[in-house]
Amino acid sequence: MKKHMKTSRWMTGLVAVGCAAGMGAAPRAAAEVSQADFDSLKDLVLKLSDQVQSLRQTNQLEQQLHEQDVQQIQQLQAKLAETSRTATDAQQKAVAASQTAPMPRVPIDEATVNHNFQILGDAEVQYAKTSGQNGSFVMADFAPIFLYRGGDNVLFESGFDFILQNNPQNSNPATPGATTTVNLSFAQLDYVINDYLTLCAGNLLLPLGTYSERSAGWLNKFPDSPLARGFVPGNGVGAELRGAAPLGESGALLNYAVYGVNGPSSSDNTGQAGSLDLGGNVGLRSDNVVANLHGNPTGGGRVAVFVPFKPHYDLELGLSAQSGEWDNAGQHLWTAGVADATLHLGPNLEAKGEYIVSRYGSDDLGNVTQQGWWAQVGYKLAGLNLEFPGINNLELVGRYDSVRDGMGGSTQRTSFGGVYYISNALLFEGAYEFLHSTDPTQADQIILQLSYGF
């Protein structure tokens, strides 16, 4: 036990001596850092100091930007609040105005208006040069059509022709060089009974063939009418039932019309062949009373089939007739028949024509038979897909007429021409007509016409 205590004393002494030695050796180790290491550390400390300074400056700049952003946000919030107040004020003012002012009238849809009036029609100006004569502007025509619709089933329509036309050169020198005439082409009241039938009454365009209803200047591709149309009246005063009904499921239609009109009359109250007046059985009687010149109206009608194969491809075939007494004495019958055909083969090719025959009795010549026919073909050059300027607006047309008047006269006419479509409603038409006639006053001529459909 005594030995163990002695050993501990020795251990304690060694530790104390070691500590003392260590404490004495430490200053010697610090004194051993080289000057280079010290300078390196000094540089490092200086660099760190610079970086701290740079970061401090950066922080100050960011602090300034942040303060600016805060200010902008505050300004925007102020503006938003102001805008909101303005909108609220406007809404309050609108509500106040709506409570004090009457409600604005809601416009009525125009399509629901039950009555409507409007004007359609056409206008033409014509220049002609007949062989052996001076050329001139021979006609100006204004042909308005007035339409008044009352509801879904009633329509009143009337067409006028205001024509300024040169008088013949061999007329009486006392007569003016030109005359303005006003004709009532038609004026009829239409009542649509149902989908298939309409009652018409008034001055009617007669469905003797199709020409009289398709003769407006911008519809007819020639500036003048077929010669044979002179054998039948274009209009008459009376009443008519007309319409169309589907034939099967192909889209084909059966067209029909039946009518009674005053009909032709005598221009001089006689039954002479030359006094037949197709203009109508309305006029001044010999007793100075305006009334029918005779009491027997004529009757007529048309039946036709229209077959559309597809849009722009169709065929129409029709037969029509009219008959009645024409002279005042009621001794002579006037009868006319027309066969008509129209064919479309695409949007560029059209062919149509009519055969017309009329027969009437007379005091001096007995039965007079007039007959004639015309055929017309038109082809729009747009069908050729040519790229020449303006050529796609041009349609070439040709027509042949032949008439025999039943009193020894006959005329054959061959016409060539063209239609230039300035627009779909403004047409420039031209034709050169070669005539062979028993009438020596007839001659070849060239006709130019500007037509507008409105």
Add this chain to the structure above:
Amino acid sequence: MQTTMVAALGALLLGVIALTPGCADQAAATGTSATASTRHQLTGAELYSIHCNRCHPERYPTERTAAQWKTITLHMQVRANIPGNQARMILKYLQDNSGR
């Protein structure tokens, strides 16, 4: 005399047509009409091309207002012998595309 008989027969025929709207309307309502059962129902645009181009260059629907087209279509329904149902389809096409 013959003229009178022909006119009377024609008037009789059209009188029968005039008195049959009920039958036609009933057939249309039940979907048994010829038009309704057509394999390819013609559209208003097709009917417009079929009928209007027969006599004149087609007019643009925008040339007229809806009310004007209603009057013009009624005018042409009578003038060009267009059945009423087809005229209504043409009118709808024109009004849908009309000028305002």
